[in-house]
Amino acid sequence: MKFTIMINEGPYQHQSADSALQFARAVLAQGHEIYRVFFYHDGVNNGTRLSVPPADDRLIQKEWSELSKENDLDLVLCIAAAQRRGIMDEDEAKRQGLDANNIIEGFRISGLGQLIEGGIQADRTVVFGD
């Protein structure tokens, strides 16, 4: 089966990002496909490369980044939500005249249409949030 996963909350603040990560790993371990993971609301904060948690704690953004690279996943940060919360890739930062970008590898920024399209194409859509 093809899955679309939606994540509505940022890392650490809520358990959603962790739950979704473990769910995503289990989906792949059981031979299913992840069509897309769509990050909305504060969920876009899962896409920053500037997080530095304590050394003995998990680095959620990096875990998503690695899962993405190892499995060629499509991790999408909603552009409107990302703009509100200051998550930028290089192109978007330039477009906005900003002096920095902060997106971590393995994610891309795109529109809300990607969420709807994900719901259409997948067999199952699962939402993690608060």
Next chain:
Amino acid sequence: MATKKFMFVNRKAPYGTVYALESLEVVLISAAFEQDVSLAFIDDGVYQITKGQDTKGIGQKNFSNTYKALGDYEVTKLYVEKESLEERGLTQDDLMDLVWEDEDDDYAEKPSIIMVSRSEMADVMAEQEVTLSF
């Protein structure tokens, strides 16, 4: 592209959190995909469509008028749960008058709000193929 029954579930009041605003943005985008879209207003979600919202005192943009545009985006099924209103001391009169224009009926204005009981809401939910919660 396939047509699926999408339901957007709204259970939170506006302004205290961003969910009402950002979920509305998803609904508007969904119109471009010509899906069979319904909205559900349950629990505190009913506050999203109350009349007379005035946000000057809290410094946030009043986005309640956007619900009035839903008809133009062919989003015409807004299910509102009666029990959720009653529990909050509200009636349908407290809600905005949301309508859509039926081009197959000489552009007659028809109500978009569909009042349902809790158990009717459960039935509507059971028919959906994709349910998004915010």
Next chain:
Amino acid sequence: MAMLHIVNKSPFEKVSFRSCLNHAKAGDSILMIEDAAVGAIDGSSFSEKLKAAMADKKVYVLSGDLAARGLSEDRMIDGIKTVDYAGFVDLTVENETTQSWL
């Protein structure tokens, strides 16, 4: 179409779990994850409502979330099944749709 209802907030913190039970239909499944796992324990002010739902719905709890909160499985309401993340995935496959009560 059978639905999998995923609840993630404690029934003592928010109304989401209660609202879920008010809308789930016979034959549906309910999975407690994250803070909602606390709802699995018998003898709480929420237990009767959950037991009533179990008459015609299947109720599950994610074992990791129960253990994380120091709650042992032998204190669960009779009839609640534990699953791990693989079981969570299976539940989403077995039910035609999912709805998250946040």
